[in-house]
Amino acid sequence: MGVRKDLRTARNRLPEPAGRVRLEVIRERGEVREVRAGALGEPLRTGSIADIPFHNAAEAPGETVYRRKDAAGRWRPVSAAAFAREVTAVAKGLIAAGLPAGGRVAVMSRTRYEWALLDFAIWAAGGMTVPVYATSSAGQVEWILRDSGTRFLVVETAEHAAVVARAARALAHGTEGEAGELMVWRLDDGAIGELTALGRSVEDAAVERRRSALTPEATATICYTSGTTGRPKGCALTHANLHAESVNTIDLLHPVFTEITGKQATTLLFLPLAHILGRTIQISCLKARIPVGHCPGIRPDELRPELESFRPTFVVGVPYLFEKIHDTGRAMAERMGRGSSFDRAERIAVRYAEAELAGHYGTGPAPGPGLRLARGLYDLLVYRRIRKALGGRLRYAISGGSPLDARLNLFFLGCGVVIYEGYGLTETTAAATLVPPLEPRPGTVGRPVPGTAVRIADDGEVLLKGPVVFGSYWRDPEATGRAKPDGWFATGDLGALDGDGFLTITGRKKDLLVTTGGKNVSPAVLEDRMRSRPPIGQCLVTGDRRPFIAALVTLDPDAVAHWLAVRGRPADTPLAELCRDAEMRADVQRAVDYANEAVSRAEAVRAFRIVPGEFSEENGLLTPSLKVKRKAVEAAYADAIADIYRS
The missing domain is CATH 2.30.38.10 (Luciferase; Domain 3)
Structure with a gap:
């Protein structure tokens, strides 16, 4: 059609x-x-987002709200009633563990069903969720825990637990009154079962009291910004915000x-749930009783088989x-x-x-x-x-x-x-x-x-x-x-x-470049168009207080592997050699030309350098939400930028 x-x-x-x-x-x-x-929609006048699973269970107990994979890799339905029971059980465990009303619980995990379960259980127990990217460093975790005052954490893997342990040591050496023992559960080590067992002595009514005490104005989650220009700031989002x-x-x-x-x-959710977009989509779908599945990765090789089996x-x-x-x-x-x-x-x-x-x-x-x-x-x-x-x-x-x-x-x-x-x-x-x-x-x-x-x-x-x-x-x-x-x-x-x-x-207002000729240039449109064309991986447009606009370009590893295979070149060709390769530079030039079509001649990229390596979270040049840290890249590649303008 x-x-x-x-x-x-x-x-x-x-x-x-x-x-x-x-x-x-x-x-x-x-x-x-x-x-x-x-x-x-009507604004939330009473109650909270925590009520959604229980409303679903009352109105349509048998309706499927999630699908999760079993040990054999088959997608199995989770009914509204079953999800509400699990939420209650985990919320009871958090209360038994000592989580006070208004207490913060951090979740450091890739996208998976248990993330959704924990989010609603934390709210049902009267707490606030503090999402942490699964790729965060010990320093980033330490800052979030210190700033939010979080002492309860659920992590996914042993590697995450090790990162948290390093963050805990840094917290212990903080200012007086900041340190405190962390309670950590690990999903891959049976966290949900542990919390459920811990809460068996707690009555369901305790969860009901905590949940009914929440108001639309209560803070539901503290979500930290990506930190492209400095330390991340915690956004206090209320239940009314999430509902709206x-x-x-x-x-x-x-x-x-x-x-x-x-x-x-139906939808398959693969965005990181530490990012607010993934969280709000999940809330929206649960409210509308749209079945959701979870996939922990966004790379095409990870995602494609999940899309083909789930068929959203x-x-x-x-x-x-x-x-x-x-x-x-x-x-x-x-x-x-x-x-x-x-x-x-x-x-x-x-x-x-x-x-x-x-x-x-x-x-x-x-x-x-x-x-x-x-x-x-x-x-x-x-x-x-x-x-x-x-x-x-x-x-x-x-x-x-x-x-x-x-x-x-x-x-x-x-x-x-x-x-x-x-x-x-x-x-x-x-x-x-x-x-x-x-x-x-x-x-x-x-x-x-x-x-x-x-x-x-x-x-x-x-x-x-x-x-x-x-x-x-x-x-x-x-x-x-x-x-x-x-x-x-x-x-x-x-x-x-x-x-x-x-x-x-x-x-971006702070990213605006002003050339020595007085031309104001916004780099975003150039960078977005260049990134949309292989073989470019990441790029950064520069030129502030310079005579013309230029760009640093990295090569996408998958695109490079394909590029070499199509041309019959050795798969282990050094990246430094490719950065100087005339044919590779011609392909990058085509991507630059495509970007330049969107701007005036004075705003166009006049020169570029292909630089080895990648902009990544690991080397501190990308945020967890894949935004380029402009100042960090400019510092890391200061010599390459200077060389462009000497040429």
């Missing part, structure tokens, strides 16, 4: 009010400066996911996922000697999607017979393989975390997968804007999530207000005051609103 027909059919089926959010567009001096979206995010996004999207596919909506109807990912699926498809075609065919298929998909959208919005002609015929041919040869890589049943996806290249979005749209982009931060409980259902707009991050307002400041900064916006940083009133000087949350991102209320992110 074509995109336009798909959307038109869905609009006719879609129940009110989903997809029809009241929008107020405010103009100043002829420009759109503010957009406000009416709420879909979940109820408004799921009311907006759920009817579309079910009405168009005609199937029970939609997924939530980051641009990295969609870039890798595209690149894997192209690599497969090249190995079969059909690289040029894949390139033609990509061009046809983009042209087809552009024409379908033009027809949908009435801005141009819909696809003609020739384009439809070509699209049908490449659907047989290429596009269905792309859909198969996503499980086979998937028609929709949500992308967040950073901007998705518009051409890549159009490619997937032409393949039959609609990707809805969103935008948000930890401080906004994940999405503050989202491309609305039935209105795909590649290149934008959508309209305000229902109940939210977006404003563009005089200097172009994106400001946000609404029930999804956090109240404060944990025990840091000064930082809170700087972030919300007049009630609007200052995101630090630059953007623009169009006449239909769609937001486009143009860069």
Whole structure:
């Protein structure tokens, strides 16, 4: 089915009010400066997010809310009643262990079913969850534990336990009153069973009392920012924040996911649950009783078999996922000697999607017979393989975390997968804007999530207000005051609103580069487009107080392995040799040329250096959410940058 027909059919089926959010567009001096979206869901007036499993158990005890793998690798259903019983049992164990009302429990684990169970059990016991990335260093863990005052931890592996032990030693040498014995349970060593056994002497009524004492204004979780520009700050998100995010996004999207596919909506969750986006998706799905499965990895080789066995109807990912699926498809075609065919298929998909959208919005002609015929041919040869890589049943996806290249979005749209982009931060409980259902707009991050307002400041900064916006940083009133000087949350991102209320992110305020010629350049659009093209892994655009814009580029290991194999080169060719290789540099230049198409000549990348190694969490150049630490990269590669400008 074509995109336009798909959307038109869905609009006719879609129940009110989903997809029809009241929008107020405010103009100043002829420009759109503010957009406000009416709420879909009612605000949380009593109770908390902790009530969701118990409401589900009362209303639909036999309905499947999760699917988890058994020892044989088969997906088994977990009913609403069973999940509520497990939540109660673990909550009793936490109470027996001494967790006080309002106490903090850190969870350091990859994405898995037990993460969800612990999250709701901590809330049911009256506590706050403190998520910790599974890749965090001892120093990062020590800071989070010290800042949050957390003394209860659940980790996944022996390696995590060792990291926590090092953090505990650092805590013990902290200032007076900071140190305290940590209670640590390990999932791979039977943590859930231990907590369940520990709580057997605690009455269910104790959990009920703790849960009923929670209010919408109570802090549910302390989520730490990625720390790209300094020490991470703890965002105190309330139960009301989490409710506002979940109820408004799921009311907006759920009817579309079910009405168009005609199937029970399901999703495989693979985003790190230490990231607020993964957490809010999980809450939203549980509230809507959308079955969720868990996958601990995001690498294509880890994820693809899980997608094929679970077969979700939609997924939530980051641009990295969609870039890798595209690149894997192209690599497969090249190995079969059909690289040029894949390139033609990509061009046809983009042209087809552009024409379908033009027809949908009435801005141009819909696809003609020739384009439809070509699209049908490449659907047989290429596009269905792309859909198969996503499980086979998937028609929709949500992308967040950073901007998705518009051409890549159009490619997937032409393949039959609609990707809805969103935008948000930890401080906004994940999405503050989202491309609305039935209105795909590649290149934008959508309209305000229902109940939210977006404003563009005089200097172009994106400001946000609404029930999804956090109240404060944990025990840091000064930082809170700087972030919300007049009630609007200052995101630090630059953007623009169009006449239909769609937001486009143009860069990061602190990352703005000013050349010696006086040209202001936002590196984000260049970096995002370069990263979307193999063989580039990571990159950093530089040029502040320099005569022109340049870039540091790393090579993606998988792309390099494929590149060598296709050319019959030795697999162990030294990376330093590849950095100087004329053919490799030509391929990187093509990616740079693609990035330069999006900017003026004065903003374009005029020179680049391929540098050995990677930007990673391990070497301190990436945050756990895969954001580049700009200052750290510039310091690590200071000589390479200086060499560019000496040339």
